[in-house]
Amino acid sequence: MSVQTCEITSRADAIAALNRQPKAVAISLLWSQTVDLFAARVDEALRPALNGLRRLAPDGVKVAVESIEREMDGWRVLIDGGTGDEMMIPDEAIGDTLATPGGGLCNLAQDVEVIRQSVGEFRHLPPVRHLSWADSAEQFGAEAVPGRSRTSLVLKDDGFDKLILTERGPSWDRAAIDPLAIERAFYDSGDAVLFVGQEPVDSKKFEEIRRRKLADPALRVYWLVGGNQLKRLFTEYRDFLSVVDVVSLNLAEAAGFFGFEPLRKRHRDSNELRKMYAKEIARRALELGANHVVITDGAKGASLARKARGGHVEFVYSPLIHENTVAVDPTVREDTGCGDSFAAAVATYFLASPARFKLNEAANFAHYVAGIVYQRRRPKLTREDVPFIAEAHARARACGALVGHHEAFDRTRCQIRPADMICRGPARKVLVLLTGGDPTDPAQPHVSGAAAAIERLAEMCRTGAYGRAPLIRIVPRVTTNPAARGHAGYALVDRAEMQRLAFRESFRKELGNPEGEPRNGVLASDLEGHEGVYLLRVTILEAIEVLSSEDFRELFGDIKFWHFATENIDERIAWHARNLGVTREQGQEIMRQALRDYVIEEMGAQYRFSHARATNLDEFQQEMTEQLIFPLDALLMGMFRGAV
16 A cells, blocks of 8 residues: 655654645545436336335435346336346336436535635635546546446435435446555545545445555545445444544434434424434544534535534534525425535535634535525536525625524533423323333344343233232333234234324324334323323333423323343343344344443433343343332332322
């Protein structure tokens, strides 16, 4: 590996090296670049089949497929190469398709170039060099590499939410072409800002750039985190985050990247929750070593954060990009590309002043630039937008600090926590929220002990071994998962019944997911009609929603929050593997549960259960049940002392 360094002979040389300004910008588009095909429409007959693919995407929008190939009368989409599952999308069902270069880093690169041409003070920025596949190199004046970009098919229509089918990667002659070697030579050209985007899961580029940064601290790195990386856990990229100057993430996808519970469809307009997620993602990324964090959320808003003195985070949240915009075309409302344009505007400020740029002004400018794209039917800026970008820059400078929400918070404290509210329901009606493990999946190993405790307690109530059984109710979670059969804490129904209950709005909106996978919910009727303690297993996000809900505060006299911690996780997984078996997917979810434990500390659980003596699975499950019974008995005594 060739890494250019400067000879350091004195203190002055060392300081000068740290402050050396980049002479070029190097953007390799080999893995980020796509050819986006925008469909003119989506016929009604095709929609059910397309909607069925949404289950393959965490956000219900971006679905990775093996290939998208042109046939005589349409597009053949190979969904899974292993099973041969495929779909034919005829031209008559989607109309003409408009082809345009796309991909997050590709759009960002084009937007940066347009912004440079639009604002005088940005024209002195270092020149940008591109590396691209041959099929679209001409678009950027890029150095061409023989091969073909991956294809994405973008489908959207009235009454049909956006769906993007995208190939997993580009195509090239693997026997003749070594993309990594080509990229190494491309990066060896001198002092530069390196932009990194979508990369293969097993990419060696992250380690390559990390070593370059260690050898040359003046090297600048901007990471637009791609979907391949966001589908994994941040722990796999911990070392790389420590050398990144700016990291840009999509909010919904970054939730999974950091082990948070995914935001559901019902959270689409939960602005306060989305802001909490943005703050916590920013906090964690900065804690891991990044200097600046960009978090985009389509047209709902975006945020920009950086480290501040005293262990704080300086955070600017720009809500609702479709409001307070530079007027372009008010008849158009299209959020595709808003996030990339926001990131591009921040990138331009970063290139102008890598060491320290004006955070609030950059966020304001990015807000207005994203608003321009929101009013276009294309996902990126063009020369047509130059006067609007100039106006956006002038407005960002003139409007001051009050366009977005600007605050500073402690970098050591979790930012995801429920609202402070007072219960006003009947005093002898108490809800106990039990967190730990995944209550939506009855097949998930009970590593946290919550499910094991509920299971045994239910059996004790049934047999009369627990004498306070009439005073408690274990609230079941209604589910269509067959693994729930015979398990306490679940009520198994078929899909038709689930749809009927959802249609009648029988479920509590704060709990479960009756419309998407895995289908589950909690009936409102199961939270009424009993005087005593209600025991309910919930996810952490559900706990936050319940604790912040006015409806629940009116329904109960008190809401307790008890947590079964995921401690000694390796030992517990070993117990389950020996007794029940643990799949790779289950193991990954268990790791995510462990990562979420730190959120509990900030939420302030009244009890935190953990095992102290158990040496096997049976002992552990018994001990978890006993630990649940002790505070439960104390709670019941307080509620019913002196009652008849």
